[in-house]
Amino acid sequence: MRAGRPRDEGVRRAILVAAQELVLERGYAAVTMGDVAKRAGAGKQTLYRWWPGKGALVLDAFSEWVSQAPRLRGPRRPSLSSTLVELCRGASEAAPVLRALMAEAQFDEDLHRRLLAQLVRPRGDELRACLVDRRPADRELVVNVLSGLVWQRLMLNEPLDARFVRFALRVVERI
Amino acid sequence: MRAGRPRDEGVRRAILVAAQELVLERGYAAVTMGDVAKRAGAGKQTLYRWWPGKGALVLDAFSEWVSQAPRLRGPRRPSLSSTLVELCRGASEAAPVLRALMAEAQFDEDLHRRLLAQLVRPRGDELRACLVDRRPADRELVVNVLSGLVWQRLMLNEPLDARFVRFALRVVERI
Amino acid sequence: MRAGRPRDEGVRRAILVAAQELVLERGYAAVTMGDVAKRAGAGKQTLYRWWPGKGALVLDAFSEWVSQAPRLRGPRRPSLSSTLVELCRGASEAAPVLRALMAEAQFDEDLHRRLLAQLVRPRGDELRACLVDRRPADRELVVNVLSGLVWQRLMLNEPLDARFVRFALRVVERI
């Protein structure tokens, strides 16, 4: 086994919780690594030891939060509409964070990759899974359109509400 | 007439040119207000007198650049496909700047408004103008889908090439 | 006579009054040339046309103020003690301005000369005039000592009160 003091799991949790709280309280831009460290009772070095920067840290903090969300679907394949509703509900709640992360990712290649792998692709896969009875080419097309609509709404700061879901479903119907 | 020394138009131009050059040379993130001032032979205060920050300045710099682009369509209404081709060509060239501006706008309410008014809406209107023979409800739908696809491609750093245009047109056809 | 519009005496007065008021209200350091111009309803250029900087302007403003002070001595030569009392009273009232001017003069050769000519030397001469019955060598000595004591008190921000006058007179007695 590796020598030396092992990573303190409690510290990791404390940091993620602190990051989450602070971002929810003040918004992403108004939170610094130093703030998170102080709130978590940790040293800045401990943050930088495990995350390359604020983006990756906050991404992890909210990845956990998202994955705690109820994924309690039955064994049956979920419908596209229910999946989209759920996706929009989540995106709507976390909208400010998602906007900030996607924005930061434009300036940070590494964060861009992480964001794709941890948030963008998994959600695309969820949608794709609802479309197994479509032709493969159509499937990609629909996923692209839906995902484009959702991200656009986020970046333009427009609501991802029931009305939007109806609109999106109407679009998909016609493809 | 207004009292005091009038705004020096030459300085305004010099600043916009400097901003444009520097952003093209180094990329948005690597350019500072001080750099632009120095390159333009201007004082920092002069920049801040007329623009609230880097985002708004660069937006103006590239707004001018975009509006200098050939808009030499004949009297005939342009086709959707040619408009989309042109739009993607422009967006592709300016992609790094557009990404950066949209990103910055997520942290800056004022820049967000400016970006919508100066870039997002005008381009949407261009598309809309190609769709006058569609039913109004469909029109909005198509504009939304296209614009969503384009912005998503930009933010995900994927190419806005001919393949994408074909893909987008195929989507629209089926709506 | 010089061609062109003659200097507007009212403007000159307004500027001096504004300078005086502002310095009394906020203190020398917190007043800028722009402030004075605004308060006087004048342009900054008008200030710089007639004074080289804030120091010289404030010096003029308070020179006038000082010279408005009652100089109502009878035909008889004033006593050293009454002169010193009067001098300390004036210096005490204007202490903050005098400190600031002397300070500024340390960074500004021109102001230094003006300060000497308009404030330091005249006051020395007043003292000298009370000492005509001393031997010339002693006279300079006494004037130097008194002036040194007063300026030191000013710069060290200690009171120029009756107690100080008594102290100073005691010193002079013993020389």
Add this chain to the structure above:
Amino acid sequence: MRAGRPRDEGVRRAILVAAQELVLERGYAAVTMGDVAKRAGAGKQTLYRWWPGKGALVLDAFSEWVSQAPRLRGPRRPSLSSTLVELCRGASEAAPVLRALMAEAQFDEDLHRRLLAQLVRPRGDELRACLVDRRPADRELVVNVLSGLVWQRLMLNEPLDARFVRFALRVVERI
């Protein structure tokens, strides 16, 4: 022991040396905190962490310089005249800095206190120590007069040479 990285003594020295050099090269007014930082190879924040501003920093820089001056008096109490000679020699060399510091102190309450404690009072005490055989009241009187004469000479930018020392001693003799 105190937590955190301890203050780097080498950096402190480097900053003081840089401040001293720059002030001697260019004069107090022409040196900025940024200049000192650059010359010292330090960050500006490090300067502001330990000193409130240029005044306090330069005061420290020259306090060290002064206290490195030979204080090698024998066990015997030094004479007033030799002390005064030494004092004037030091003040003469450092005259530009002393003038600037005293000037700055007129605009800065905190610097004023520091200047008194680190420069004015210690020098007064040196003089006082030479006057132990005088009556206490006379002692204060003499110290005041001498210190007044010296500071006045500094602020009026007149030489603190041998002639001045003779003059000052003549004054004291007669008190």
Add this chain to the structure above:
DNA sequence: CCTTAATCGAGACGGTACGTCTCGTCTTGTG
């Protein structure tokens, strides 16, 4: 037990951009 190696909190450090401030000059139109 005692060394070794990595972790932890704390906070100093070099670096750099920020947005503001003041200075003294300039460029208008008006009297």
Add this chain to the structure above:
DNA sequence: CACAAGACGAGACGTACCGTCTCGATTAAGG
């Protein structure tokens, strides 16, 4: 020409974060 208004170049200011570093203290695992 003087004058009010105010834009302009210049550059210092003090602050804010960044990401790295240097401490002493802590915590296992391996000798």
